[in-house]
Amino acid sequence: MKHPSFAQGIPVAPSLEPTLADDNVHPRVAPDKQRLLRMSLLAVLVAVTVSVVARLLVYLINLVSNLVFYGEASVGYHSPAENHLGLWVILMPALGGLVVSLMAMYGSKAIRGHGIPEAMEQILTNQSRIKPSIMYLKPLSAAISIGTGGPFGAEGPIIATGGALGSTLGQLIPITHHERKVLLAAGATAGMSAIFGTPIAAVFLAIELLLFEFSPRSLLPVALACITGAAGHHLLFEQGPVFEMPELAAPSNVALATYSVIGVLVGLASVAVTKIVYFIEDSFEKLPMHWAWWPALGGLAVGGIGYFAPRTLGVGYENISATLSGTAPLTLLLTLCLLKFASWAISLGSGTSGGTLAPLLTIGGALGALLGLAIQQYVPGADIALPLAALVGMAAMFAGASRALLTSIVFAVETTGQGQALLPLLGACTGAYLVSFLLMGNTIMTEKIARRGVKTPVDYEPDLLDKVSVERVLQSNMIAISTDNTIREVRAWTEREPERVAPHLVAVGPDGAFAGIINTMALASRQVDEHAPIGELLQPRTATVRATDSLRTSVECMARENVDVLPVLAVTGPPVVLGVISYRDILDAYKNRLEADGASAPHISLKRKGLRVLLRGQALMQAPRKRA
Known part of the structure; x- marks a missing residue:
């Protein structure tokens, strides 16, 4: 029989060749546009809801503020700086802090803080799962805290509330944790856009602080949510810029x-x-008291500062x-720069x-x-x-x-x-x-x-596994075994030349067709009949990848199929096996990249492809492994 070579390729039996459409074998398929459309519609729905919640939150803050400082049941904005409570103003933020502590003790401790770090932590450690109770506990606690004089804005609580709403929806419907992350980010940034009318900045906020990626499957739903939030701002709040300022002239170079x-x-x-x-x-x-008293203590400081500088409330x-x-005036600038900072830092x-x-x-x-x-x-x-x-x-x-x-x-x-x-x-x-x-x-x-030991991504460069194709790290020294050989014959060869044996061997049939993968550990087992054909050790249903697929494709397929090697198929012409790729090849790719980043090491080079088949009764002559 003529020895087939790697350059010529080995035809794959049609019945054994997994197709790219078979999701159980090949995990990387074309983008699911219908699923993306579905996520976009869900993101818009979340944004509409968050816009309404943002308006209600502002009303609630105003209501609490008017009740506490003026004794009026009104949802119109009235600055607490104009209050006439005298020394009683010192107690108002402390009472608000005490109520927030009770809500944290008997509701959820997650309402403490300013919201974005908590959302980031859930994204990075808990597959974007936020407790549904945060949807109502966070805005209610923030309304009490801010309404009683807390030196905060409404944007932080509504970002946390929107994120909780998106996460909760993602937990109620069958979606992946990545899609849940997208809904969380969509809800959070839609809330920011609804408060300030800043859809573009909200999209960037999602990319820089929540998504940690830049891809259509994430960007499109979030962008649509932010646009919807901006529309909600114009409809429910106001038109035009949030902060009015004089028209600016183009600055000089100096x-x-x-x-x-x-x-x-x-x-x-x-x-x-x-x-x-x-x-x-x-x-x-470090204080010798229960944490539930801290917000009240911080509130006393806020009230004390507010008594002397009401604009800080x-x-x-x-x-x-x-x-x-x-x-x-200079006095106002100094007050905001120093006293507002002191009030906010102590309260937070x-x-x-x-x-x-x-x-x-x-x-x-x-x-x-x-x-x-x-x-x-x-x-x-x-x-x-x-x-x-x-x-x-x-x-x-x-x-x-x-x-x-x-x-x-x-x-x-x-x-x-x-x-x-x-x-x-x-x-x-x-x-x-x-x-x-x-x-x-x-x-x-x-x-x-x-x-807490949570590492936040800081780099947004493409994943190395996505940038390197399989053919660039394809093994050239793998050995194909004819299924005509018996277990005893192959075992004898492996014992005679152990340095040339890989952890897995490619098996081909008498006609040269790809038959499957053989684990050399199974070959060494003494519980098998050594006179049986080697084909009895073939692993069932071998998954494959294409030569032009990325290393990420290979990793996903290995993880899904619980294997550590994959046969590689040619892309054009008749489907042929070009060789195999193992997890060690992928680790080598990372190693080469690290060397390239640290010194003048060469880039990952294309390995020369060549395959030899060990036939019954014949010795194997294998070409040496070289780099192009």
Whole structure:
């Protein structure tokens, strides 16, 4: 019989060849467009619901605030800064913190904190499963906390609520955990878009802090949800920019450099802000009292600061508008930069229910305006505008504290409608991001979960397994065994030349057709009849991959079929077996990549393909393994 070679290929028996359509054998199929459409419709449904919940949450915050500070049952906005409670104002946030503690004790401890880190943790460790009770406990606790004077914004709680809604829907219907993650991210970002009317920034938030990937199956549902949330904002809240500010002129090159310097300085402040917040949180944990008392204790500090600086109480979106106007007095800027920060850091560190975005924007905007005033005073030629200095400070603070770079830039543009601010924002936020990256191991979003041993992805490069095809790492030294051989003959050959034996052998029939895979461990077993044909040791139903498939395809197929080697089929012409790929080949690919990243090692090279068949009564002559 003529020895078939690897270059010529071995025909595969039609009855044994698994087809690409057989999902039980080959896990990678064309994208399921119907499933993607279904997920998109579910994401839109979640976004519609979250938009309504966002409006109700704002009404609820206003109701609690009006009842506590003015004794009125009204859902209209009335700033708590105008209250006339006198010293009684000190007790209001403490009472609110006590109620939040009771809800955490008898409801769920997950309502504590600002929401995004908790959502990230569930995505990374619990297959995006969030307790359904968070859907109502989080907004209710946040309404009580903020309504009684807590220095937070409504965006954090609604992000957590939207994420819980998407996760709960994903637990009620039969979908994969990745699809559940998409629904969680869609609900969370739709909530942000509904509050601020910032769909593009919300999409970037999903990519940078929740999805940790960029693919159509994730991006399309989330984008549709964010668009729906923005429509809900325009319908249920208001038209136009959330934060009004004067029209900006195009900055000069000197001004651009100055704004970048402001971004670097604010980035340093963002590092300090993050470290102080977690220092306060650690300090609360050392107190000799039950954690349920911490929010009340933090509330007393909030109330005390609020007594002397009423503008630090409550949501305070009007404070952001004031800093962006460029006309805020110095005393207000100092109050927001120092006292608002102290109130927020103590309250958040105490473990109450709140958020981070609005306070960071307020503090950053005030700091940017203060830096702008100082630069105008001492560097007359800088030619900067105070409103723009406040805007870049606002965005840079969020960029440095969260490292959501693109989210910070686009959010500032969308909430103000100032396209001329794009270049200054890019320079300032990049500077803040760089400082944060160099000086902090984690961010204000990830420090808490990092302490619990949860690693947050920071790289978004394509997976190596997706970038390398099977044919580039295909084994060339695998041996094909004719099914005419007996177990005794093959066993004798393996004992005679053990260095040339692989863990698995390809078996071909008398006509050269692919017959299956033989495990050499089974070959060594003494419980089999050594006079029986080797075909009796064939593994049942062997899965295969194509030469042009990725290594990720191979890994998924190995995991699904519980095998560690796969025959590789040719793509064009008659289906032929080109060889086999094993998990060791995939590990070698990773090793080569690590060497290439660390030194001038060569890239993964295409291995020369060649196959020899051990026929009955014949010696094997195998070509040496080479690299092209």
